[in-house]
Structure formats: structure tokens, C-alpha cells
Amino acid sequence: MLVADQLIKDFGSFRAVQGVSFTLERGEVLGFLGPNGAGKTTTMRMLAGGLEADGGSASIAGYDCTAQRLEAQSRLGYLPEGAPAYPAMTPRSFVMFGLRARGFSGESLKRATGLALERANLGAMADHPIGTLSKGYKRRAALAAAIAHDPAVLILDEPTDGLDPNQKDGVRQLIRDMAPEKAIIISTHILEEVPAVCSRAIVIDQGRILFDGTPNALAASGPDRTVDGAFRSLTQAAADARGAA
């Protein structure tokens, strides 16, 4: 469903992503983990077609993310970092705007909009300008737009960032509900989300994959058999190796 093959991204002379490869099948929820600046967002932006790779390739449902960007993007829902860039729109009009751009109209437009707003739990805030909403509701507006066209692949950059504990739980449940039919990547710094939501975890640091396996295997690789402990020991070992070099 999604293939990343030796992806590379350079910013000037700095190589932010250094040959990242993985494949993701329908039914998998991948937790994409790593310290600040590890290259998670940069990798996800290349997969979403918003940033051109300097090496390697990526495809979604068999369509190359650069050469066949429109075909790839029609099968993708992408939740970028931060808030939607249209403060004057309401979540409802923002979701409809995205759906119309994807060719939805009439009854199917109405149905898909209503379902997305409901699944993202916008409630009465669906009809308030995005610029006036709290951070959590802005995230939910962006999430509604990402899932509205029922894409086969979802790439969600920190989907629970800024949400209160109840809403975090709601988004985790939504991801679990959608999982059987989709291939999903979520980046997160909330490591408790990994065993709760993900069937697989990748840890990256300095643009390289340090671990790729199940959450259980990740936890088992650490000194105290927790995901937190494993994350700390993997990233610390990588930093020590750099220091020694």
C-alpha cells in the first residue's frame, strides 16, 4: 500500500533523511517515533508529495509520490503539523473545500462532510471560524479534512498534539476503528500511544532507522521492557556512537 525506498532529503549541506526504507500494508498502524529533529516530518512530507526527495522513491497504492503525485494523493489523507491555513473558514467549509477539490459533489459531498465532522468530534464547533477555535479543535478540523475522502492511506503527523485526555482517547479509538481498512502512519512523542494504537513501530534518529518491529519487540529490546526505556536506550546508544566517531 505504501513503499518508501531509500528516501533521502538534503537541506543545503545537511542530510536530514539518510536512506529511509519501509513498506506498509493495509491493516498496519505504524508509530513513527524519534527525538526532535529526527526526520519524521520531513519523511512524511516526502511521502505526502509536499516535498521532493533528493534520492530514493516512494509510492502509494502503486503510484509514485512524485511522478504520479495526483494519483498517489487521491489515495492519501495527510494531517500536517499545526493548524489549517484557512482561519476564516469553518471546519465544515474547510472539509467541503477539500472534498470538492477531490471531485465530490451533491449528496456524496454532504454525506462525506457530515461523517468526517462527526468522526473528528467537532460538535457545534463545526460552524465556527477556524481562527477562533482552540488548538485542539483546530487539530480536529484538520483531522476531519484528512479522513473525509476515506483514503486507503493515512499519514498523521502528531494527531493527538494539543488534544485534552478525552479527545486523545477519541482519536486513538478512531484510528483503531479505521485501521483494518487502511495503512496508517502516525508520528508521536506520546510513547504510551504505541502499544495502545500501533501494530508496528519505527524509531528514527538523525534521518536513519534504528528500529523497525512490533511494539512488543521494541519494548523487549529495552532495559526495562518498556517502550519508553527502549526509545531512550536506542537513541542514547546512537548518540554515544556518534560521540565516539
Ligand SMILES: Nc1ncnc2c1ncn2[C@@H]1O[C@H](COP(=O)(O)OP(=O)(O)OP(=O)(O)O)[C@@H](O)[C@H]1O
Ligand atoms: N525547510 C527546512 N530547512 C532546513 N532544515 C530543515 C527544514 N525542515 C526540516 N529541517 C531540519 O531537518 C531535520 C529534521 O526535521 P523534522 O522536522 O523532519 O524532524 P522531526 O523528527 O519531525 O522533529 P520533531 O519531533 O521536532 O517534529 C531537523 O534538523 C530540521 O531542523
